[in-house]
Amino acid sequence: MAIISEKVTRLKGIGAESAEKLQDLSVDTIEDLLEYYPFRYDDCRLIDVNQAQHDTKITISGFVQTMPVSSFFGKGKSRLSFKMQTGQHLISVNLFNQPYLKNKLQLNQALTVSGKWDRQRLAITASSLKFGHENVTNQFEPVYHLKGDLTTKALRKWIQQALITCSEEIQETLPKQILEKYRLAERRQALQYVHFPQSNEEVKQAKRRFVYEEFLLFQLKMQLLRKRIKESGNGIAQPYEESKVNHFVQTLPFSLTSAQIKVVSEILHDLKSPQSMNRLLQGDVGAGKTVVAAIAVLAAISAGNQAAFMAPTEILAEQHFQSLTKMFSQEGIRIELLTSSVKGKSRTELLSRLAQGDVDLIIGTHALIQKDVIFQKLGLVITDEQHRFGVEQRKVLREKGTNPDVLFMTATPIPRTLAITVFGEMDVSVMNEMPVGRKEIKTSWVKTDQLEQVLRFVKEQIVKGKQAYVICPLIEESEKLDFQNAVDVHGQLVRYFAPTIQVGLMHGRLTSAEKDEIMQKFMKNQIGILVSTTVVEVGVNVPNATCMIIYNAERFGISQLHQLRGRVGRGEEQSYCILIAEPKNEIAVERLTIMTETNDGFYLSERDLQLRGPGDFFGKKQSGVPEFKLADMVNDFHILEIAREDAAKLVNSNAFWQQDDYQGLRKILNKSGIFEGEKLD
Numbered sequence: 220m221a222i223i224s225e226k227v228t229r230l231k232g233i234g235a236e237s238a239e240k241l242q243d244l245s246v247d248t249i250e251d252l253l254e255y256y257p258f259r260y261d262d263c264r265l266i267d268v269n270q271a272q273h274d275t276k277i278t279i280s281g282f283v284q285t286m287p288v289s290s291f292f293g294k295g296k297s298r299l300s301f302k303m304q305t306g307q308h309l310i311s312v313n314l315f316n317q318p319y320l321k322n323k324l325q326l327n328q329a330l331t332v333s334g335k336w337d338r339q340r341l342a343i344t345a346s347s348l349k350f351g352h353e354n355v356t357n358q359f360e361p362v363y364h365l366k367g368d369l370t371t372k373a374l375r376k377w378i379q380q381a382l383i384t385c386s387e388e389i390q391e392t393l394p395k396q397i398l399e400k401y402r403l404a405e406r407r408q409a410l411q412y413v414h415f416p417q418s419n420e421e422v423k424q425a426k427r428r429f430v431y432e433e434f435l436l437f438q439l440k441m442q443l444l445r446k447r448i449k450e451s452g453n454g455i456a457q458p459y460e461e462s463k464v465n466h467f468v469q470t471l472p473f474s475l476t477s478a479q480i481k482v483v484s485e486i487l488h489d490l491k492s493p494q495s496m497n498r499l500l501q502g503d504v505g506a507g508k509t510v511v512a513a514i515a516v517l518a519a520i521s522a523g524n525q526a527a528f529m530a531p532t533e534i535l536a537e538q539h540f541q542s543l544t545k546m547f548s549q550e551g552i553r554i555e556l557l558t559s560s561v562k563g564k565s566r567t568e569l570l571s572r573l574a575q576g577d578v579d580l581i582i583g584t585h586a587l588i589q590k591d592v593i594f595q596k597l598g599l600v601i602t603d604e605q606h607r608f609g610v611e612q613r614k615v616l617r618e619k620g621t622n623p624d625v626l627f628m629t630a631t632p633i634p635r636t637l638a639i640t641v642f643g644e645m646d647v648s649v650m651n652e653m654p655v656g657r658k659e660i661k662t663s664w665v666k667t668d669q670l671e672q673v674l675r676f677v678k679e680q681i682v683k684g685k686q687a688y689v690i691c692p693l694i695e696e697s698e699k700l701d702f703q704n705a706v707d708v709h710g711q712l713v714r715y716f717a718p719t720i721q722v723g724l725m726h727g728r729l730t731s732a733e734k735d736e737i738m739q740k741f742m743k744n745q746i747g748i749l750v751s752t753t754v755v756e757v758g759v760n761v762p763n764a765t766c767m768i769i770y771n772a773e774r775f776g777i778s779q780l781h782q783l784r785g786r787v788g789r790g791e792e793q794s795y796c797i798l799i800a801e802p803k804n805e806i807a808v809e810r811l812t813i814m815t816e817t818n819d820g821f822y823l824s825e826r827d828l829q830l831r832g833p834g835d836f837f838g839k840k841q842s843g844v845p846e847f848k849l850a851d852m853v854n855d856f857h858i859l860e861i862a863r864e865d866a867a868k869l870v871n872s873n874a875f876w877q878q879d880d881y882q883g884l885r886k887i888l889n890k891s892g893i894f895e896g897e898k899l900d
């Protein structure tokens with residue numbers, strides 16, 4: 220076995236204890252150690268304090284001006300302080316827990332100090348101190364994530380050791396053809412650069428190479444998975460009845476937009492084909508995804524199969540149930556709703572009818588993918604909330620029944636970066652066009668003291684026969700959080716609008732039956748104003764509502780605000796969105812400003828990603844956003860795009876599967892285990 224794949228203890232100076240520390244960093248073999256990259260570099264070039272940024276690490280040189288004073292505090296903690304002349308400035312130097320240095324420092328002594336710069340106090344908290352004005356050797360000092368009492372110094376020493384010991388064994392992973400095409404540094408060279416750079420240029424070279432490599436490997440996995448899903452051969456062909464589908468489309472009360480037509484034909488093509496559909500439908504809020512889903516459902520059923528339609532909330536499942544029942548009223552389709560309120564005997568009965576094939580379409584929440592839900596012949600699964608699903612859950616879904624065709628619909632657009640990483644193994648359809656006659660929703664941002672004007676405006680709209688939503692962040696008053704709550708606001712608005720205008724209250728703690736009743740009343744315009752929490756965030760469709768008022772709008776993220784705003788503007792009337800907000804930081808101001816500037820969900824999602832970063836984009840839970848060692852999905856986006864194109868071409872080329880030049884890549888992919896039982900080499 221090559222030394223490089225042996226445990227780190229094989230290296231001189233690493234015993235069992237050190238190996239354990241490295242284990243905490245998931246570093247097991249020497250190769251792991253070499254691939255434990257720094258996450259940033261400190262610029263240790265000497266700097267003039269005039270140019271130094273507050274609160275950054277800097278390196279300066281100067282002369283000691285006062286004798287150091289030491290003070291002791293806490294258990295074994297101490298501080299040394301003295302003044303140092305650097306350039307035109309007399310600054311303070313503070314050194315913690317190195318009391319022995321006191322006797323070594325003398326007046327007028329030349330020093331080079333690195334540490335954190337406090338611009339206001341003209342003070343530096345030194346993390347390292349060298350005597351003399353020697354040239355700094357490591358101008359760019361790598362900074363590693365460390366745990367426990369592991370030091371950078373020790374880690375660097377071991378990495379150095381590893382580089383020396385295994386230099387000959389470091390193998391290239393990327394094919395020559397790619398190295399040459401993009402002029403990337405070779406792996407051995409890049410490893411040297413990444414850990415021990417002599418210049419900024421070397422740091423850049425190393426990063427370019429490893430970022431590309433990380434993205435390429437990731438995209439290869441995705442593209443291979445995609446290829447495998449497609450070619451697995453056990454998907455179902457659904458020869459749907461074209462005339463039935465055409466007839467349905469013709470009897471719709473509107474004509475489809477060209478975006479809808481394009482997407483429908485992509486989906487129908489997938490249904491017909493024996494390869495499984497694995498498609499992501501991205502559409503902006505209000506672009507009309509539901510009817511696209513309905514057409515797909517109708518097609519699958521006409522081919523003799525069953526369909527399942529999953530919604531993120533019960534309210535939505537209920538709404539889809541009603542609108543699809545209405546749309547399909549002439550089609551003779553057996554539709555059922557499965558929610559948590561379907562219990563006991565009626566649930567058992569429903570499930571057995573489903574298993575016997577006596578139900579054509581079942582609509583529900585996540586309850587639909589539970590084990591005991593069995594289909595006779597499931598042909599199509601549609602989910603209306605892609606992002607709570609990671610690659611794994613999507614796999615579970617695909618494996619339900621006999622590899623049904625699967626369509627994931629997003630509630631709002633996803634930035635392209637995330638679409639090609641988080642959903643990299645899927646085909647993507649985009650609906651970026653609104654039905655004709657829609658007007659831009661006019662969005663404004665007001666302060667709390669303008670509430671009175673806002674309410675007067677709402678009243679005018681209601682008097683014209685329109686309806687309004689009022690969204691609050693909380694259900695009830697909270698001791699901890701000073702935000703508007705739905706119960707109080709409901710009380711205030713009932714008083715304000717009495718007696719002519721009805722105000723309803725909706726939130727997650729109501730029972731399904733209560734929610735249902737309120738929603739029905741709102742749909743029938745028996746309620747003019749609906750005060751609600753974000754339970755109406757996604758999908759709710761009441762086209763007569765033209766006003767969306769959001770209290771404490773600073774509390775919500777961009778995609779959430781966009782989604783909430785999407786509850787209005789669903790008809791041909793001019794609609795309005797009013798954000799009531801007192802933002803406390805710049806990012807919140809930015810969010811609110813962007814919201815007032817555009818209705819374009821695709822643009823908003825890109826801005827949102829820039830403001831939040833990829834890890835936070837989908838919220839904390841099950842984000843499914845992959846983590847890269849060096850690569851940054853947002854900043855290195857153009858490299859990601861290139862790597863994706865390359866990966867897509869590679870998996871379909873003979874060279875990738877056969878030529879020696881690609882062996883390095885094949886080896887890594889094999890090791891990654893994603894292709895269990897299907898070796899590439």
Ligand code: ADP
Nearest residue numbers: 473474475476504505506507508509510654760
């Ligand atoms: P979303 O994409 O946000 O899920 P919906 O499917 O709920 O949007 O559609 C929003 C509204 O637009 C619905 O009232 C729907 O009937 C209507 N609609 C959908 N497609 C069209 C179209 N081509 N022309 C006019 N109205 C449409």
Ligand code: MG
Nearest residue numbers: 508509757758
């Ligand atoms: Mg929808």
